[in-house]
Structure formats: C-alpha cells, structure tokens
Amino acid sequence: MSTEVPDGRFERKAVISGVGQSQVGRRIYRDPLDLTIEAALDAIADAGLTPADIDGLATYPGNQEIPPGFSGVGVTEVHDALRLQLNWFSGGLESPGQLGSVVNAICAVATGLCNHVLCFRTVWEASAQGDKGRASVTMGGGGGMYRAGSFMQWTLPYGAASAANWIGMMAARHFHEFGTTREQMGQIALTARANAARNPKAIYRDPMTLDDYLSVRMVSTPLCLYDCDVPADGSTAVIVSRAEHAGDLPHPAARVEAVGTALRGRPSWDQFDDLTTMALRDAAAMLWERTDLTPADVEVAELYDGFSFITLCWLEALGFCGHGEGGPWLEGGARIALDGGALPLNTHGGQLSAGRLHGYGFLHEACTQLWGRGGERQVRHKGGVGGRPRVAVVGAGGGPLGGCLLLSSDGP
Amino acid sequence: MSGAASPGEAVTEPFRILPKVTPENEHFWRGGAEGELRFLRCRACRTWIHPPAPVCPACYGRDVAPEAASGRAVVHTFTVNHQPWIPTFDPPYVVAIVELPEQAGLRLTTNIVGVDPDDVWIGMPVRVRFEFRDDNGYQVWLPLFEPDPDVPSSAEEGA
Numbered sequence: 001m002s003t004e005v006p007d008g009r010f011e012r013k014a015v016i017s018g019v020g021q022s023q024v025g026r027r028i029y030r031d032p033l034d035l036t037i038e039a040a041l042d043a044i045a046d047a048g049l050t051p052a053d054i055d056g057l058a059t060y061p062g063n064q065e066i067p068p069g070f071s072g073v074g075v076t077e078v079h080d081a082l083r084l085q086l087n088w089f090s091g092g093l094e095s096p097g098q099l100g101s102v103v104n105a106i107c108a109v110a111t112g113l114c115n116h117v118l119c120f121r122t123v124w125e126a127s128a129q130g131d132k133g134r135a136s137v138t139m140g141g142g143g144g145m146y147r148a149g150s151f152m153q154w155t156l157p158y159g160a161a162s163a164a165n166w167i168g169m170m171a172a173r174h175f176h177e178f179g180t181t182r183e184q185m186g187q188i189a190l191t192a193r194a195n196a197a198r199n200p201k202a203i204y205r206d207p208m209t210l211d212d213y214l215s216v217r218m219v220s221t222p223l224c225l226y227d228c229d230v231p232a233d234g235s236t237a238v239i240v241s242r243a244e245h246a247g248d249l250p251h252p253a254a255r256v257e258a259v260g261t262a263l264r265g266r267p268s269w270d271q272f273d274d275l276t277t278m279a280l281r282d283a284a285a286m287l288w289e290r291t292d293l294t295p296a297d298v299e300v301a302e303l304y305d306g307f308s309f310i311t312l313c314w315l316e317a318l319g320f321c322g323h324g325e326g327g328p329w330l331e332g333g334a335r336i337a338l339d340g341g342a343l344p345l346n347t348h349g350g351q352l353s354a355g356r357l358h359g360y361g362f363l364h365e366a367c368t369q370l371w372g373r374g375g376e377r378q379v380r381h382k383g384g385v386g387g388r389p390r391v392a393v394v395g396a397g398g399g400p401l402g403g404c405l406l407l408s409s410d411g412p
Numbered sequence: 413m414s415g416a417a418s419p420g421e422a423v424t425e426p427f428r429i430l431p432k433v434t435p436e437n438e439h440f441w442r443g444g445a446e447g448e449l450r451f452l453r454c455r456a457c458r459t460w461i462h463p464p465a466p467v468c469p470a471c472y473g474r475d476v477a478p479e480a481a482s483g484r485a486v487v488h489t490f491t492v493n494h495q496p497w498i499p500t501f502d503p504p505y506v507v508a509i510v511e512l513p514e515q516a517g518l519r520l521t522t523n524i525v526g527v528d529p530d531d532v533w534i535g536m537p538v539r540v541r542f543e544f545r546d547d548n549g550y551q552v553w554l555p556l557f558e559p560d561p562d563v564p565s566s567a568e569e570g571a
C-alpha cells in the first residue's frame with residue numbers, strides 16, 4: 001500500500017500512536033472523570049508520551065447532563081485535571097458520529113495546530129440507570145410539564161422515545177424491501193457474543209444460541225433485546241499524533257489511510273431519503289473515494305452495533321456486500337467469524353456484548369488487532385504482518401450520525 | 413378534511429409528552445382544530461416542506477406558508493414497540509413513518525391507531541385522525557393515522 005501523502009489527503013499526516021481504556025462494567029459507580037483519567041493516562045503511556053507532551057484535546061459529545069450517563073466529562077475537566085498546556089481543543093455533539101472528534105484531531109495535527117491530541121469518550125449509562133432500566137434516562141422519563149422541542153417533538157408525543165424505535169422502523173423497511181430475516185441479522189449478535197467470550201473485559205460472555213436470540217423478548221420490532229447494545233460504564237482514549245512521531249513509538253503506529261465524514265442526505269432519523277440505509281452510507285462512500293485500497297483489502301472490521309441492524313448497514317455501505325444483500329451475506333455467520341472468516345467482525349464483542357462504549361471501543365479494538373494485542377481473540381491472518389491483520393476499518397454511529405476510518409499497520 | 417374537534421373532547425389517556433408549540437410549528441400542531449393536516453408549502457414552486465423551515469429547499473424561495481394536505485397517507489414503515497418508555501403509555505403500540513401522496517418523501521412519524529398492531533402492514537392506506545389534547549389550556553391536535561376506509565386494500569396488493 002502507498003505511504004505517500006498526496007495533496008489534500010490530510011489524514012496521512014496523522015497516526016494513532018496509542019490507545020487506553022479504563023475499567024469497563026455495569027454499574028461500577030465510579031466518577032466518570034476518574035474513569036476518563038484512567039483511560040487517558042493509559043493511552044498517553046502507550047504512545048510513549050507524558051501528559052506534558054499532550055498539546056491537543058478532543059472529545060465527543062462534550063460535557064452534557066442529559067441524558068444521564070451519556071457524557072459527564074468534557075474537555076474542560078480533563079484539561080484542568082491533567083493541567084494540560086493546549087494549543088488546540090474541541091468537544092461537541094454535532095459531528096460525523098463519535099469518530100468525528102478523532103477526525104477533528106487528525107485535522108489539527110495535519111494542519112500543524114498541535115502535535116499530540118488526546119481523544120476520549122466516556123459513558124456511565126449503566127450506573128446512571130441504576131436498577132430502573134433505560135426508560136429512566138430517556139426523555140420520556142421526564143413526565144410532567146416537559147414539552148418536546150427540536151427533533152424530539154416529532155417522535156416523543158408518539159411514544160417513540162428511543163433509537164430502538166427509529167432504527168426498528170429502518171430495519172422493518174429493509175426486511176420489507178429485501179426479505180432480510182431475523183435469523184440473518186441475528187448473526188451479528190451471535191458473533192459478538194462468541195467473540196466476547198474471548199475478551200476478559202466484555203460484559204456478557206455466556207454463550208448465546210440462535211434459539212436464545214429468536215426467543216428473547218421484543219423491544220421494538222424487528223429488534224429484540226439482543227439486537228440492542230448493553231449500557232456500560234467506561235472510558236476509552238486514543239492518541240492522535242503527527243506521522244513523524246511514528247518512528248519514536250514503542251510499537252507500530254496505526255496509519256490513517258482514509259476518513260469518511262460525509263452526510264449528503266438529510267440529517268434526520270425519519271426524513272432521510274432511503275430508510276433502508278442511513279448517514280453511514282455517505283461516510284462509507286467517501287472513505288473509498290480517498291484511498292486506492294478496496295473492501296477486499298480489509299482484514300478486520302469493527303462496525304458500530306448500537307443496534308445490530310446498524311452493523312448490517314455498515315457492511316452494505318462499505319461494500320462488503322451490495323445494498324440489500326446484507327441478509328444473505330450474513331446467513332450462517334461464517335464470513336464474519338473470528339476463526340476462519342474472511343472478515344472477522346467486532347472481535348471484542350461489540351457494544352452488544354462487550355458494552356456500549358459508544359463508538360470509541362471499536363477504534364480501540366481495531367488498534368488492538370493491528371498491533372497484535374488481541375490475546376485469545378487475536379485475528380490470525382495468513383497474509384498479515386506476523387499473522388496480524390494489516391488493514392482495519394472502523395465505523396461508528398447510526399441514524400444521522402456516521403463516521404469511519406480506514407487504518408493500516410505496515411510497521412515491523 | 414372536515415369535522416373539527418370541540419374542546420370538550422380532549423383525550424387524557426394515555427399520558428403523552430406534548431410538543432413545544434412555537435410560532436414556526438403552530439400550523440402543524442394546531443391545524444387539527446380545523447380538521448386540517450397542515451405543512452409549509454412554497455408559494456413559488458409549490459414544494460411541501462417538513463419539518464418547518466423558513467426557506468424552500470428546492471428553489472430557496474422565502475415565501476412559504478401553511479397549506480392543508482389531504483390527510484391521506486401510506487404506511488412507509490412501522491415498528492411495534494414493546495418496551496415501556498413513558499408512564500401509562502403502555503405497549504404494544506405502533507409507531508410508523510407515513511408518506512403523503514402529495515409529494516414523494518413528504519413523511520412524518522406518527523402512531524397507527526384503530527387497528528390491531530398485528531394487522532398493520534407496509535403500504536397500508538391510512539388517513540389522519542386528530543387526537544385533541546388539552547393540558548390546562550395548553551392545546552395541541554396530534555395527527556394520528558388509522559386505516560382509510562375509503563381505499564379498498566389488502567397486504568397482497570399493497571406496498
């Protein structure tokens with residue numbers, strides 16, 4: 001693969017130089033800033049740096065109190081806790097999905113604003129919900145005099161309080177147009193669970209059968225409980241550095257081959273032009289416009305599974321199969337299996353079984369695989385470097401959120 | 413459309429979170445008082461606009477004003493929600509995106525009512541039925557949809 005940096009492909013001037021992650025679990029009742037600092041220091045050390053080297057800071061979605069557990073830590077808290085001396089920082093919700101914050105960081109180092117950016121995403125949704133379930137943290141939990149504004153005015157009055165309803169409607173349309181079945185879509189959940197069994201940090205590791213999947217309760221048709229990711233507490237951090245730093249690392253860097261950030265359709269859950277796909281369609285198309293690599297070069301895929309249908313859409317949008325062909329492509333699950341599959345998928349267990357770390361968990365896992373740190377779940381690729389995969393794709397977000405990265409590792 | 417609801421007919425169950433009515437969306441949330449399902453429409457090129465915006469997305473004209481649609485629609489997709497999200501708003505219930513015949517892509521999210529959830533299908537002809545809500549004088553008319561008795565249909569010929 002080319003290591004040249006053509007004009008305009010800013011992303012090749014950046015690398016992922018380190019990753020870190022806090023304790024991950026259900027209802028661990030730790031301060032979200034405490035979790036964030038644990039992940040941040042882990043990532044900084046992994047990149048061979050100290051906090052004094054960090055001169056950029058980026059996060060998604062920034063600090064916000066609603067819904068509870070969705071964030072709770074923004075750039076300000078981390079900046080101050082580590083007494084960072086920053087040349088650039090950015091936090092915010094309005095970006096191409098959770099990875100938009102990482103793309104911002106890539107832009108910042110590529111344009112010379114800074115050298116090393118600490119990027120992080122922290123959730124504590126499991127503790128925030130306590131024993132009261134998800135309904136306690138949706139807008140619907142507000143009751144009383146609450147009036148729905150902005151986008152929520154079009155859905156909340158109808159009891160459509162959750163993305164499970166909005167994504168459920170997209171899945172139903174896909175099933176209707178293409179004949180996709182629950183048995184086919186369920187392979188995403190089954191594969192995630194099988195992989196989670198090999199990930200000591202995963203939340204749900206007990207085996208799941210197709211019968212288990214088909215017989216569990218419905219949440220919002222055609223999505224059942226096991227199509228929905230599991231709220232978790234945890235923080236994930238990555239360090240984005242200037243490409244010149246790659247040679248100084250104690251391990252190979254992950255090069256950023258291409259980014260996908262496009263949203264060419266309407267930015268809406270229910271007004272998007274084609275409800276059998278979503279914003280990720282445009283982000284994925286853009287990714288391949290920026291590289292000579294093709295889907296056939298990808299050796300491991302880490303694709304967002306807030307709901308399993310979103311992963312199916314990522315697989316189609318990224319061209320691993322055609323639009324509408326995701327169901328038959330997934331049939332039986334052999335293609336996406338960790339052992340022997342042409343495209344091992346969500347190798348850590350995804351958000352469905354490893355926990356909803358909200359996008360960043362997939363980027364962490366892609367680097368883990370590229371760097372050969374997967375332990376029992378390490379992808380062994382016959383063409384790879386020392387058996388490790390050389391090219392990974394990461395996609396995060398669903399509905400009107402979508403962003404993706406193509407990463408390569410060509411180091412020793 | 414005809415048959416305006418009178419204030420005495422307010423529905424109180426189940427509990428619904430009501431939309432925040434503003435000058436920009438009032439035509440939509442209170443058009444039901446006159447039995448009309450209203451959307452903004454461009455006076456120049458006649459494009460329907462939803463959600464409301466002060467500009468036509470087709471010609472960028474600024475002369476947009478509310479206009480009544482027929483109230484007929486087709487179920488574009490739907491989900492049967494089984495999860496309790498909102499107190500007293502008890503599942504199962506049908507959340508749908510319906511598309512209006514006035515313009516390709518003119519859609520809204522709603523509930524399909526007056527039919528068993530198991531009998532809803534993609535392509536089903538439906539028509540608007542306003543549900544009048546009065547929360548201590550704060551009034552909205554929610555456009556719900558029910559099977560359209562004027563359109564003979566079946567799942568076999570639909571979609």
